[in-house]
Amino acid sequence: MYKPIVVIDYGMGNIGSVVNIFKKMGRGSLPITVSSNPKDIALASKLVLPGVGHFGRAMENLMKFDLKSVLFSKVVTESTPILGICLGMQLFSQGSEEGGSEGLGFFSGRTIYFQKTAAELSLPHMGWNWVFPQKEDAAIVNLPLPSRFYFVHSYHVKCDNASDILFMSKYGYDFPAAISKQNILGVQFHPEKSHKFGMKLIQNFIENY
Amino acid sequence: MYRNRLIPCLLLRKSGLVITHKFQSASYVGDPINAVKIFNEKGADELAILDIDASRERREPNYELFAKCAVEAFMPLSYGGGLISVQAVRRIFNLGAEKVIIGAAALDNPSLVSELSEEFGKQSIVVSVNINRSWFGGYYVYHPGKRKNTRLNPIHWAQEVQRLGAGEILLNAVFLDGTMKGFDLTLLKTIAANTSVPIIACGSAGKLEDFTNAAHINRIQGLAAGAFFVYQGPHRAVLINYPDEITINSIFPEDINGI
Numbered sequence: 001m002y003k004p005i006v007v008i009d010y011g012m013g014n015i016g017s018v019v020n021i022f023k024k025m026g027r028g029s030l031p032i033t034v035s036s037n038p039k040d041i042a043l044a045s046k047l048v049l050p051g052v053g054h055f056g057r058a059m060e061n062l063m064k065f066d067l068k069s070v071l072f073s074k075v076v077t078e079s080t081p082i083l084g085i086c087l088g089m090q091l092f093s094q095g096s097e098e099g100g101s102e103g104l105g106f107f108s109g110r111t112i113y114f115q116k117t118a119a120e121l122s123l124p125h126m127g128w129n130w131v132f133p134q135k136e137d138a139a140i141v142n143l144p145l146p147s148r149f150y151f152v153h154s155y156h157v158k159c160d161n162a163s164d165i166l167f168m169s170k171y172g173y174d175f176p177a178a179i180s181k182q183n184i185l186g187v188q189f190h191p192e193k194s195h196k197f198g199m200k201l202i203q204n205f206i207e208n209y
Numbered sequence: 210m211y212r213n214r215l216i217p218c219l220l221l222r223k224s225g226l227v228i229t230h231k232f233q234s235a236s237y238v239g240d241p242i243n244a245v246k247i248f249n250e251k252g253a254d255e256l257a258i259l260d261i262d263a264s265r266e267r268r269e270p271n272y273e274l275f276a277k278c279a280v281e282a283f284m285p286l287s288y289g290g291g292l293i294s295v296q297a298v299r300r301i302f303n304l305g306a307e308k309v310i311i312g313a314a315a316l317d318n319p320s321l322v323s324e325l326s327e328e329f330g331k332q333s334i335v336v337s338v339n340i341n342r343s344w345f346g347g348y349y350v351y352h353p354g355k356r357k358n359t360r361l362n363p364i365h366w367a368q369e370v371q372r373l374g375a376g377e378i379l380l381n382a383v384f385l386d387g388t389m390k391g392f393d394l395t396l397l398k399t400i401a402a403n404t405s406v407p408i409i410a411c412g413s414a415g416k417l418e419d420f421t422n423a424a425h426i427n428r429i430q431g432l433a434a435g436a437f438f439v440y441q442g443p444h445r446a447v448l449i450n451y452p453d454e455i456t457i458n459s460i461f462p463e464d465i466n467g468i
Contacts, residue, residue, distance in 0.1 A: 122405075193307065
């Protein structure tokens with residue numbers, strides 16, 4: 001019996017399509033569970049932290065479900081692979097301008113509001129956009145090129161260490177669209193809504209991480 | 210780089226997929242779940258699913274059917290039809306929609322748009338603005354549920370839905386629906402020039418150049434069509450199709466918004 005991949009449901013948006021793409025790429029043989037229970041998370045083989053909405057409220061919810069310490073011990077102590085999607089990735093940072101609260105601090109950097117430069121730049125940045133790999137990574141092996149993904153966000157992360165940046169993308173200016181650091185993978189876009197590109201990335205996370 | 214989105218618009222009647230003509234007659238063209246699967250394989254940018262009878266029949270969405278479509282859609286999905294409350298919209302989001310499309314309900318109860326926009330964020334709220342032409346050629350806002358002239362001015366109504374909190378406007382030309390004659394560029398330019406939210410131009414595309422022409426208008430970010438993606442050839446044979454990535458990149462201007 002394989003230990004399950006746990007998709008963390010902490011009340012921050014719809015996670016149905018995230019669960020669906022994991023089921024599809026796991027080809028039915030991989031146990032995928034949805035939980036907000038620290039006991040389930042402690043037993044996970046891999047973790048997925050999705051999420052859309054307000055950074056501050058998301059941290060409050062993680063606290064409310066008593067998930068902060070179990071996430072820290074799994075990800076930092078046990079090096080369990082974790083994928084953060086959209087707000088989930090932003091929570092990996094040290095904090096955000098949105099709500100001013102502290103993040104999980106899995107990588108060095110902060111989450112900031114889009115600094116508008118082009119007069120016509122409308123927010124949120126919503127739609128498909130191309131991404132540009134900054135390094136080699138198990139997550140992006142055999143990804144169709146050029147790769148594009150679906151984004152919906154008004155905030156993005158700013159990394160202190162360039163070596164943490166996996167993808168850059170451009171909306172008004174260049175910003176980190178994905179980060180990776182050992183067992184930690186964070187994507188600003190929605191792989192579950194980026195058909196062949198997202199499927200390949202999820203498959204890589206399942207098989208290579 | 211940021212390019213326009215090409216969006217198949219799937220119309221539901223009962224549990225079938227239909228193509229309409231000027232919002233009136235509807236031809237059955239297949240099974241919607243199968244269509245979602247095909248568009249998924251072809252890598253469609255986004256899908257819009259609209260239940261064309263829900264508002265008129267004063268009923269809620271067919272949640273079961275939408276759920277079956279959503280499970281197959283690994284691309285952004287929007288849903289419209291019969292959404293008259295925050296609860297109904299929340300249920301649709303929980304089933305896997307990225308955006309909802311509010312049409313008749315925005316006309317009947319404009320404050321719903323504000324409520325939804327505050328509750329879910331305006332990026333997920335699309336308001337469909339349906340424009341028809343009178344016998345004398347003037348444009349007016351059409352009520353899709355009541356099937357009549359609202360006597361509202363199209364520019365004023367588009368500005369009003371934007372003020373209410375619409376994140377995007379789905380601009381439908383009722384008089385061109387299903388004709389495959391191409392977009393009414395004058396109408397698109399007029400609405401785009403008087404609003405500031407992204408616009409999805411919908412209906413009436415018959416060939417690739419139609420999308421290109423509309424995409425060159427500033428802020429026409431989405432190009433939606435029904436018949437174009439379903440019919441093939443002069444005899445309108447039903448064959449679901451979607452241009453490949455290379456073709457799409459060749460028909461759209463690069464870097465819209467100059468970004």
